[in-house]
Amino acid sequence: MMRELLILRHGKSDSPAGMDDFDRLLQKRGSEAATRIGGWLRDRNLVPERVVSSPAARAIATARRVCEATGIETADIEENLDLYLAGLETLLRILRAVPPEAQRVMIVGHNPGLEELLASLADTSVSPYDDTGRMPTAALALLQMRNPWADTAPGTTSIIKLIRPRDLSPTD
Numbered sequence: 001m002m003r004e005l006l007i008l009r010h011g012k013s014d015s016p017a018g019m020d021d022f023d024r025l026l027q028k029r030g031s032e033a034a035t036r037i038g039g040w041l042r043d044r045n046l047v048p049e050r051v052v053s054s055p056a057a058r059a060i061a062t063a064r065r066v067c068e069a070t071g072i073e074t075a076d077i078e079e080n081l082d083l084y085l086a087g088l089e090t091l092l093r094i095l096r097a098v099p100p101e102a103q104r105v106m107i108v109g110h111n112p113g114l115e116e117l118l119a120s121l122a123d124t125s126v127s128p129y130d131d132t133g134r135m136p137t138a139a140l141a142l143l144q145m146r147n148p149w150a151d152t153a154p155g156t157t158s159i160i161k162l163i164r165p166r167d168l169s170p171t172d
Contacts, residue, residue, distance in 0.1 A: 002144050002145065002146065003102070003104070003105070003145040003149065004046070004103065004104040004105075004143065004160075005095070005105055005106075005107070005141075005143045005144075005145055005157065006041070006046070006048055006104065006106035006107070006140060006141070006142055006143075007109075007114050007117060007118060007135070007140070007141040007143070008037065008063075008066065008107070008108045008109075008139070008140045008141075009108075009109065009110065009114050009135045009136070009137055009138060009140075010026075010030070010054070010059040010061075010109070010110060010137065010138070011027070011030025011031060011033050011034045011061070011065070012026065012029045012033065012137040012138065013025060013026050013030055013057075013137070014026075014027055021056075022057065023056075024056070024057060024058050025057050025058060026057075026062065026065075030058065030137060031061070033138035033165035034061075034062040034065035034066050034069075035066075035069050036069075036165055037066055037069075037138055037140050037163065037165065038065060038066035038067065038068065038069025038070045039069045039070075040140075040163060040168055041066065041069075041070050041140075042069060042070045046142065047070045047071065047072065047104070048070075048072070048104045048105055048106035049102050049103060049104050049105065050099075050102045050104075050105045050106070051067060051072060051076065051077045051078065051105075052077075052078045052079075052080050052083065052094065052098075052105065053077050053079055053080070053108035054079075054080070054084045054085075054086075054110060055079040055080070055081055055083075055084065056084050056110070059084075059108050059109055060077070060079060060108075062108055062138065063077050063108040064077065066106075066108075080094060082094060083107065083109045084109075084110070085113065086110070087113050088113060088116045088117055090113070091109070091113055091114075091116075092117070092120075092153075094107065095107070095152040096149060096152050100148055100149060100150065105149075111135055114135050114141075115134065115135050118135065118143075118159070120154045120155075121143060121154060121157040122143070122155070122157060122159050123155050123156065123157060123158055136164055137165075138164070138165045139163065139165070140161075140162070140164075141159060141161070141162050141163075142159070142160045142162075142163075143157040143158065143159055143160060144157060144158045144160055145157050146158075
């Protein structure tokens with residue numbers, strides 16, 4: 001049974017002087033991009049069953065916008081503090097803890113961890129120096145998982161699609 005993992009980087013955020021990184025808010029561009037990504041998921045029947053997000057303001061706002069566009073109740077978003085600026089090992093641990101019955105899961109978080117996760121899980125070469133492994137703000141990677149969540153390991157997924165907001169029309 002194939003599982004699908006959606007890896008979503010938060011939308012473009014502001015960096016006002018003196019504001020704590022955790023509290024940074026989405027820019028208008030980031031909100032619009034998240035809504036377009038959500039519309040893309042909805043239109044392709046790729047709505048996740050489970051959404052796990054970093055609780056940082058920019059990440060949770062991105063998750064909420066995507067969920068609103070797909071019809072998921074925002075109250076159903078699972079906030080996980082461990083996702084905030086998580087590294088590869090933490091991200092793998094979070095994925096391994098996903099309930100086995102979940103078929104499509106979306107995690108919403110931050111770089112560089114998400115790019116590291118994508119490169120690690122992929123069964124093909126992914127480079128952070130070209131577009132195969134880059135996850136700019138509001139980028140979404142769709143991966144197929146061959147193993148149960150508990151067995152998530154490097155090299156065990158296939159990248160199906162990597163979508164960036166600039167790839168989508170404003171109506172998506």
